[in-house]
Amino acid sequence: MPRFSVIVPAFRVQAYLHACLDSVLDQSFKDYEIIVVDDCSPDACGPIADEYARRDPRVTALHLPRNSGLGPARNAGMERATGDYLIFLDGDDTLLPEALRTIADRLGATGDPDVLMYDYARTYWSGRSVRNVLAHRLDEAGPASFRLADRPELLQLLMVVWNKAYRRAFVEAEGFAFPPGYYEDTPWTYPVLMSAGSIAVLDAVCVSYRQRRRGNILSTTSEKHFDIFDQYDRVFAFVDARPELSVWRPVLFRRMLDHFCAVYASRDRLPHPSRAAFFRRATASCRRYRTPGAPAPRRARLRHGLMRLGARRTYRALAASRRIGDGARRGAAALRRAVRGAALQAHYRIQLRLPLRPRDAVFAAHGGGGYACGPAAIEAKARELVPGLRTMWICRPVDAHTVPTATRRLTPGTFAYWSALARSAYLVNNVGFDRRLVKRRGQILLQTHRGTPLRTVGTDLLDRPAAAGRTDFEQLLRDVDKWDFALSANPHTTLVRERAYPSAYTTLEYGSPRNDVYHRTGPADVARLRETLGIPAGTTALLHAPEHRDYRRVQRPALDLERLIRVLGPRFVILDRAPRGRGGGGSRTRTVTTHPRIIDVTGHPSLETLALASDALLTDYSSLMFDYVNLDRPVILHLDDIEAYEAARGTYFDITAFPPGVVARSQDELFDIFATDHWRGSRSAQLRAAFRARFCPYDDGNAAERVVRRVFLGERDGLPLPVPPSARRAVVPAQHHQAGARVARG
Template sequence: MTLISFVVPAFRVQGYLRECLDSILGQPFGDLEVIGVDDASPDGSGEILTEYAARDPRVHAVRLTENVGLGPARNIGLDRAVGEYLWFVDGDDWLVAGCLPHVAERLRATRPDVLIVDHVRAHWNNVGVRSAMADVFPEPPGEAAFRLRDRPETLRLLHTAWNRVVRRQFLVDQGFRFAPGWYEDVSFSYPVLMAAERIGVLDRVCVNYRQRRSGAITRTRGDRHFEVFAQWHRVFRLMDRWGPQVDELRPAVFERMIWHYLNVLGNGARIASELRPAFFAQIHADYTRFRPAGEYPVPPGVEGVKHRLVAAGRWRTFSALRTANRAADASRRSVRRAGRRALPVARRTAEVTGEAVLHEYYRAELRRPIDPALALYAAYWFRGYACNPAAVYAAARRLAPQVRGVWVVRRDRVDTLPSGVEYVVAGSPAYYRALARARWLVNNVNFPDFVRKRPGSIHLQTHHGTPVKVMGLDQQRYPIGAMGMDFAKLLRRVDRWDFSVTSNSFSTQMWERAYPAAYETLEVGYPRNDRLVLATRDEVHKVRAELGIGPDEQVVLYAPTHREHLPGWQPPFDPDRLLDVLGPSGRLLIRSHYFEDRDRRPQRPAAGRLLDVSAHDRVEDLYLAADALITDYSSAMFDYGVLDRPIVVYAPDWEAYRLARGVYFDLLAEPPGAVARDFPALLDLFRSGAVRSAEAEEARQRFRARFCALDDGHAAERVVRRVFLDEPA
C-alpha cells in the first residue's frame, strides 16, 4: 500500500502549483501519490495538473466541471486516495526539501492517527516566520503518541489541514469530511484531534506556508469571512453529540474559538470597517452561547482585556482600544524611523540639483489634468523604438488613431527612431511633463521609481521575453544573481501595472508568482512576434540583402544571454571553427546581450562571413535573416520558435547557471531542438546534421506547442483593443 496520498486542490494557483508539485515529487522518498484536484479553476491550474499526470504515474489529475470550493475539493481527493495516510497540501504552499523521509519514518515507527508537522510562514520578502511550535512545546514533544486530553495545549498549534498527516482509515471510520465554505479547516482539524487516539508531533519544519500579497482569502475583504462562525458552530454541535467524553476539552476549544474570531476581526485586510460592529456582535453572541461552565483559559494582557470586552458586548470600548493600540504601534515605528534618519546636519544638507528641480516640476504637472489622448511609450530603459511597445504603438496608430503616441528615448539614441515617430528626450522637461500627464504608459520594463500611478492613468507592462531564468521575487532565492535588487521597490513598481502582457500560459504562471499584484493579465501572445508570423518571403530577402547576406548562404545566428552573476563572462565559442564546419556557404551572425552593448554604435554590414550584429536595432530582422539559431538561456528561443526553424541550445555552464541564477524549467529536458553541453558537441551537431534531425524536429514541435501557440500575427491588435479601446478581453 502507498504510504502517503497527497491531496492538492487547485484554484487560481497557477503561479505556485508547479513549485508545490515539484516539492512533493522531488523528495528523496517515492512511496507516495498525488491527487491533484482542479476545482474548475479559470486559470492554467488544471492544465498543469494534467501535464504532471502525463509524465509522472504518481500524479492523478481530477478535473471538476464546476467550482465546489476548497473543502469539497479535498473530499473528492480523499475519496480517490489509496494511501495509508493523507496529507492535504494547498497548491500555493510547498514542502521543505528532504522532509518526507523524516515524516515517513515517524509514521512507520509510531502509526499515529494524526501527525502534526511544523511549518514556517514564507513571506514575499523571503523572510520565514516560525510557527507557535516552540511556544506550545517549550520542551521537545518527543516521539510518543498521546491523546488530546493528555496534552490539550496541542490545540494552540495552527488549526490548518496542511500541517497534519492523517490516517485515512481513521477518517473513514469517523466519517470526517471537510465542510463547504471558507475556514473549512476549523470544522475538520479540531474534531480530528479530539477523536484521535494517537496524536504525534514532529518538530521539524516540513511546510512553507506562503503568505501571498494578493489572491488569498486572508487578504480578501468581504462578508464571506462571516462563514467562520458556521464552521465553529459545527465543531460545538459535534461536541454536543459526543457528550461527556469531550467535556474536559470544552474550555480549551472555546478559548481557541474566541482567539480565532478576534484574529479574523483584527485583520484589516478581511473585515471592512462597516462590517466590524456586526462581526463583533456575532462574537459576543457565540461567547454567550458556547461559554463552558466554570473557568476557561483567558489569555493574559491585552488579549485578556479583549475577551472581557467581548463577554460584555462592549464594541465601542473594544474599537477604541484597537485604535489606541494601532496609534501606539505607529508612533513606535515612527520613532525608530526617525532614529535611523538622524544624521549630522552637515550630512543631511544637500545641494538642490537640476534633477531635483525637474522632479518638482513633475509633481506640479501631476496636479494638471491627464491628457486623455496621450500614450507614452518606452523600451529597454529608453534605448529606443523596440520590442513589444513598438508593435503596440504601430497597431494603435492603425486601430486607435485618436491616441497620440510619444516615445521616451535617450538623447544618444534619438537618431535610431523611425521617421515620423514623436518623442521626448529622457530627463528633459518634456519627458517629466509627459510622464505626469499621459493617460497610457507602455513599457517593456518599469518606469522610474518616482513615477506615480495617477487615478485614471493606465500602465501597460508588456515584458520582453518568456522567462527561462527566475525573475522578480523569485530571484530572492538566488542572491548571487540578484545583487543590489530592492524587492520592496520592485513591488511598488509592479503595483502600478494595470495590464501585464504574456506570450503563453507558462509566462502567465511565472509572472503571477514573480510579480504578485492586482493587474489584469493579457495572455495574447507577444506583439513583437506579429512581424515574424506575417513576414513574407520578399521581406526576408530584403532583410538579408540589407545585412549583406546572399540568397544561397546558410545563416546561423548566435545569441547568448547575459549572466548577471558573471559580469563580462564569455561562453567558450570559436566562430572560426564553427564557420569551418558550416562550409563555404555558411554565414555567422553574433549578437551579444543588450546589457553588454549599451554604448555600441550601429555598424555597417561586414564583407566577411562573420558579422557582429549586436548593435542592430531590430532583433526581429536578425531572426528573419537566420536559418538557424544558437542560444543558451535567452528568451530569443521563444521568439525564434515562431518561425519554426532549427534551434540549438548551447549550454556549457548549465549546472552552474541554474544553481547561481535559477531557472523555471529544465531546458535540457524540454529543449526547443538539439542540445550541446560543450563546444566540440556543438560542432558535431552541425557537422552531422543533427541540428535538423527528426529528434530535434520533434522537440521543436513540442516546444512550439507549449510556448508559441498564441503567436498568430494579431497579438498587438488584441492588446490595443483591450487597453486603448476598452473592448472585452
C-alpha cells in the same frame, strides 16, 4: 617542450597564491609548465608552492636563498623555463578562464610573433572588475603581426611585463633580463618592444589584475621610488647602445616625463621630506635625456616644461590651482545638476495637478533604448486602430533615428519627458519607468515584459544574489503595484510572473506582440533584410545569441566561432550578437574576429530583424528561443555550463528535457551536431513543433491588436481569436535548404 612557461614570483602573497595557481591549472589548455619562484617569502608562499608541485608534475617550486625582488625572481624562473613562450603572472593576480587557449590560438593565427600583447581588467577587493581603459589600442584590425614602428601607440599602454607573452628564443637571443628595483618592468618592456621583430595583439581580457587595498609595493610610501631614475637610465643606455633605436628617444623622453609626473603627483608614494629631492632628480634626468619631438597635450607640456626647468614651486602652485579649479568646476556642475533636478521635479509636481490628456500615450523599451520589442509593436498598432491617439517614445538621442516619424521622441530627464509622464493617459514599457513616477488616478500602465521566462525573474531572485545584483526588491514591488495590465504569451508565463511579480494587476494572456512581425513578413522582405546585413546570397545564416552570465563578472565567449565557421563550411555565415548585461548593452569581453563570414550584429537595434534574416538560431538560455520557434526554423542549444547557470540564476523548467531543438553539452558535441546535419533533421523539427505548441498558443500575428483593443479601446468581447497553429503562415526563409544537404567539413 611545453607551449608556455608560466613564471609566478611569490613574496608575501599567501592569501592570493592558491587562486593564482588554480587559475592556471584550471585552464582548458594544458600544454604548459608553471614555475613558482619563492622569493624567500616570510609567509607560507614557499610551502604552498611545494604543495602544488607535489600534486601536479607541471608545477616546479623554486626557492631563492634570500629575498632579491621581483626582477631577479623572474630571472630565476626564466633560467628554468623550457616553454616556447614565457608568460609572467604575479602571485596575487589570476588568469581568466580560457586565457591560455585564447593566447595559444592567437599566437598560431599570427605566425608565432616575438611578443603578443593582450588585455587585462583591474579587480578590486569589492569584486568590481574594470577593463583597461585603453583596450581600443589592442584592435586586431590590420596586419596579423607588425613592428612597433607600425603601431607606436602601443607604448601608451601600461608598461608591465604580465600583459604579454614572449617567445623564449627571442628573449634568449637578445639577452633580456630583469634588473633589481621597484620599477623593474620599465627597462624590460621598452627594450623588448623596440627590439621585437614581430608583435601581435589580442583584444581579449586574459589577466585579472588585483588592486590590493594595502601591500602593493607601488602604493607604499618609501624613498625606494627613487629607483625609477635608475631604471630609465638603463632604458636610455640600451637605446644609446643601438643607434638604430635612436628614433624612439623622443617617445621615451615623453613617456619618462609622464611617469615622473605620475609618481610625484601620487600622495602615497614619496615621503614628504623627500619630494623636493625627487623633483631635483627628475629635473636632472630631464636635462640629461631631453629629446623633443613627441607631441603631448597642452597641460602635459606645461608640467613637463616646469619639471625640466626645475620650477618646483610653480609646479606645485599649478597643481594646487588645478585642484582648486577642478573642484570648483565639479561643484558648479553639481550645483547646476541639483538646481535643474529641483526645477524638473517642481515642474513635474505642477504637471501632476493638471488634467490628464486622454489621447496621449507614452512608450519605452529597454530602459530608454530604441524603438523595439513589445512596446514598439503595440505603439504601431495603436496608431493604426485608435483614432486621434498621440504617441510618444522615450529614448536616448542616439536611438532617436529608430523611432517612426509619426511618433514624438522624448529624451529622458527633460521637461517634456516629465510632462508626458504626468499627463499621458497610457504608459507602456517592457521594463520600468523612473522610480519617481507617480501613478495618477485614471492613468493606465501596461507592462509588456520581455518574452517568455526560462530564467528566474522578479522576487524569485531573492535567494539568488549573483543574479539579483543590487536589485531593490522593495522598490520593485512598489513599481509592480503601479501596473494595471501585464502581458503574457502563454500559461507558463502567466503562472510564473503572477508569482514572481505579486500584485493586483490584470494579466492579459494574449500572446507576444513582438512576435507579430514573424507572421506578417514575406520572403521578399526577408531577402531585403539579409542584404542590409551583408549576408551573401545563397548562404545559410546562423544567428548566435548567447545569454549574459550572472556568475561571471567579466563576460567571455563560451564558443570558438572561428573554429565553428570552419566546421560549417563556405556556404555559412554567423551573425554574432553579444549578450545584454544588467546595463542593457552588450557586455561581453571577447576576441574581435576579422573572419569575413562572422558578422558582428551586437549593436543592431532590432532582434526581430536578426531573427527574420537568419536561417537558424544558436543560443543557450535566451528567451529568444521562445520567439524564434514561430519562424519554424532550427534552434540549437549550447549548454556547456548548465550546472553553473542553474546554481547562479536558476530556470523554471529543465530545458534539456523539453528543448526547442537539439542540445549540445560541449563545444565538440556542438561541432559534431553541425557536421552530421542533426541540427536540422527530423528530430529537431519534432522538438521545435512540441515547443511551439506549448509556448506559442496565441502567437498568430494578432497579439498587438488584441492588446490595443482591450487596453486602449476598452473592448472585452469580440477580440480576434487566436489562429489555430495549423492555419498560421510561417515566414519562408530567404535561403531554402535542400533535403539531405550536408554541412561541409572545414
